Amino acid sequence: MEFIGGKLLQVVIALAIFAAVIGIIMLVVDRAPKSVKDRVTVAGFLAPAAILMLVGLVYPAIRTSTLAFTDASGNGNGFDNFVWMFTQPEALTTLRNTVIWTVLVPLLSTSFGLAYAVFIDKARGEKVLKSLVFMPMAISFVGAGIIWKLVYDYRGPGIEQTGVLNFFRDALGMDPKQFLLDAPENTFFLIIVMVWIQTGFAMVILSAAIKGVPVELVEAARLDGANAWQQFRNVTIPGIRGALVVVLTTITIATLKVFDIVRTMTAGNYDTSVVANEMYTQAFRAGEPGRGAALALVLFLMVLPIVVYNARVLRKQREIH
Amino acid sequence: MTATPAPKEASKATRQRPGSDPTEDAQPIMRRVKTKLTSKWATAAAIVIAVVWSVPTFGLFVTSFRPAAKQVGPRSNGWWNAFVDWDFTFKNYTDVLTPAGSQSANLSQYFVNSIAIVIPVTIFVLVLASMAAYVFAWGKFKGRDALFIFVFALQIIPLQMALIPLLQFFTQTLHLPAGSYAQLWIAHTMFGLPLGIFLLHNFISEIPGEVIEAARVDGAGHSTIFWRIILPLSVPALASLAIFQFLWVWNDLLVALVFSGGTADVAPITQRLAEISGTRGARDYLNPAAAFVSIIIPLLVFFGLQRYFVRGLLSGGLKG
Numbered sequence: 203m204e205f206i207g208g209k210l211l212q213v214v215i216a217l218a219i220f221a222a223v224i225g226i227i228m229l230v231v232d233r234a235p236k237s238v239k240d241r242v243t244v245a246g247f248l249a250p251a252a253i254l255m256l257v258g259l260v261y262p263a264i265r266t267s268t269l270a271f272t273d274a275s276g277n278g279n280g281f282d283n284f285v286w287m288f289t290q291p292e293a294l295t296t297l298r299n300t301v302i303w304t305v306l307v308p309l310l311s312t313s314f315g316l317a318y319a320v321f322i323d324k325a326r327g328e329k330v331l332k333s334l335v336f337m338p339m340a341i342s343f344v345g346a347g348i349i350w351k352l353v354y355d356y357r358g359p360g361i362e363q364t365g366v367l368n369f370f371r372d373a374l375g376m377d378p379k380q381f382l383l384d385a386p387e388n389t390f391f392l393i394i395v396m397v398w399i400q401t402g403f404a405m406v407i408l409s410a411a412i413k414g415v416p417v418e419l420v421e422a423a424r425l426d427g428a429n430a431w432q433q434f435r436n437v438t439i440p441g442i443r444g445a446l447v448v449v450l451t452t453i454t455i456a457t458l459k460v461f462d463i464v465r466t467m468t469a470g471n472y473d474t475s476v477v478a479n480e481m482y483t484q485a486f487r488a489g490e491p492g493r494g495a496a497l498a499l500v501l502f503l504m505v506l507p508i509v510v511y512n513a514r515v516l517r518k519q520r521e522i523h
Numbered sequence: 524m525t526a527t528p529a530p531k532e533a534s535k536a537t538r539q540r541p542g543s544d545p546t547e548d549a550q551p552i553m554r555r556v557k558t559k560l561t562s563k564w565a566t567a568a569a570i571v572i573a574v575v576w577s578v579p580t581f582g583l584f585v586t587s588f589r590p591a592a593k594q595v596g597p598r599s600n601g602w603w604n605a606f607v608d609w610d611f612t613f614k615n616y617t618d619v620l621t622p623a624g625s626q627s628a629n630l631s632q633y634f635v636n637s638i639a640i641v642i643p644v645t646i647f648v649l650v651l652a653s654m655a656a657y658v659f660a661w662g663k664f665k666g667r668d669a670l671f672i673f674v675f676a677l678q679i680i681p682l683q684m685a686l687i688p689l690l691q692f693f694t695q696t697l698h699l700p701a702g703s704y705a706q707l708w709i710a711h712t713m714f715g716l717p718l719g720i721f722l723l724h725n726f727i728s729e730i731p732g733e734v735i736e737a738a739r740v741d742g743a744g745h746s747t748i749f750w751r752i753i754l755p756l757s758v759p760a761l762a763s764l765a766i767f768q769f770l771w772v773w774n775d776l777l778v779a780l781v782f783s784g785g786t787a788d789v790a791p792i793t794q795r796l797a798e799i800s801g802t803r804g805a806r807d808y809l810n811p812a813a814a815f816v817s818i819i820i821p822l823l824v825f826f827g828l829q830r831y832f833v834r835g836l837l838s839g840g841l842k843g
Contacts, residue, residue: 213642213643239744240664243658247745255717259677259680261692262686338580340826341821342821348810352586364602366578459682461683482683497683502681
């Protein structure tokens with residue numbers, strides 16, 4: 203166990219340095235002359251986060267955008283990387299898969315999450331039922347990959363199956379299926395894993411939103427003779443619209459960036475690659491940073507409309523305040 | 524959240540009870556029966572979803588205790604057979620955790636790495652994000668709102684875009700040593716800040732202004748207000764961000780792949796797990812136990828602190 207000592211020391215040193223930096227900032231803020239005190243405070247409190255974000259996000263984003271227009275040896279090559287992306291069959295498959303992911307995952311997770319939240323609302327054992335569905339949130343994508351291999355496992359026909367799904371196919375007299383190898387449906391089986399992870403998040407947020415819908419409104423609808431579906435459609439849904447938008451956008455963004463599931467379950471083979479995975483493969487495995495950067499840029503452009511929409515909503519909220 | 528509607532309903536019921544006549548009562552009963560019936564189907568559907576959602580993890584749990592011969596090779600069979608053919612062992616776990624042997628997964632070292640990565644990052648993000656969030660909420664400077672929206676937008680830059688230039692910056696400009704935690708700490712902190720600032724800002728900006736005014740009148744400076752008033756009042760939001768950040772960094776693979784160098788000195792458990800599960804081999808039977816070792820800490824954190832996690836999420840912009 204001697205290896206723990208050195209690691210612990212590194213952690214302690216890092217925390218000490220951090221504490222010292224923060225301490226100095228606080229000291230400077232407190233000692234600043236009154237005339238500039240407010241400005242020094244703003245600068246001091248904001249500077250560490252601002253510098254880190256500039257170096258870690260803003261500058262790299264700009265660098266990557268320019269890198270996208272260079273070839274493997276770093277020379278400018280115009281739009282070649284983008285031409286490659288939109289003409290090569292493999293790259294096109296990658297783009298197509300990403301679109302399928304970003305449409306299906308938010309839709310399915312949100313619908314399942316919403317249905318579940320409605321079903322268990324005020325049910326007995328609500329907390330336990332919630333925990334069961336929320337639990338995958340805490341599991342890494344890598345762990346999820348291993349968990350789902352047990353579900354999708356395949357063995358040749360005639361042998362006892364070890365995967366849950368093929369066990370059922372066997373019991374129903376069907377031939378076993380290679381869930382992760384057969385394109386194009388294997389992409390859907392990977393998508394199910396992401397839905398499994400994200401549904402809990404949607405459920406928790408939507409469940410809280412449903413509880414926030416005024417009881418009087420639901421009661422009034424019921425007195426007007428609305429049945430359960432009509433109550434849901436005309437009272438609950440409008441009441442939780444804001445939460446629905448947040449859930450959909452959050453899951454969409456998470457899905458666009460999805461990488462680990464594909465990486466661990468198929469490594470992007472058998473036509474299952476997505477932009478985020480392909481970007482990693484090109485930039486760090488194939489020695490084509492230009493192509494990787496171009497893919498990253500396309501990913502960013504795909505997220506951009508969501509950013510703009512959310513920023514608008516946010517601005518409106520702040521104006522109300 | 525649950526507490527608010529309940530008392531309202533109760534008070535309504537007590538209000539109605541006195542003057543009501545029997546005919547009026549009959550209808551609600553009918554209605555209650557009807558909703559009970561429909562809710563029975565809903566409950567059944569909910570239980571089906573809950574079972575489907577839990578079975579995969581449960582399968583992993585059972586598999587991790589099954590002997591090697593039952594997991595791989597010609598005599599193996601599905602994990603559900605474990606209940607018929609009662610045969611469990613702890614050997615997978617001892618194999619996975621012992622550092623000896625070149626073939627061993629040697630997870631204990633990577634496990635320590637994960638802890639050494641996640642604790643400093645969580646602290647860094649919490650302190651830096653709350654400082655920035657405080658200034659965004661209560662500081663007065665030109666362009667504050669525009670800058671805040673810019674920070675919000677940063678959340679959405681795909682990490683993939685940042686990796687290549689950041690790696691170059693770390694190694695060529697800063698000359699950070701490869702094979703130390705420094706690159707991972709800094710990278711994770713950078714990536715965690717936008718969301719952290721956003722979540723905390725929403726909470727901190729809702730602290731009543733009178734509290735802060737009162738402290739200022741008493742002569743408290745910004746740093747005193749921040750440490751003595753803002754941080755203690757923000758504990759629910761801080762707790763939820765801490766859990767969020769903890770799970771995120773613990774479960775990360777991408778940042779680790781790029782910045783850790785992949786050695787047992789630095790790489791986190793997810794990276795090791797991805798390595799051993801990616802190579803098909805004779806020791807595949809160790810994967811479930813290894814996976815369970817890697818998810819046990821996040822599961823504990825998650826179940827232990829679930830309440831704060833949810834509350835903090837909702838206190839943020841997520842309430843819509």
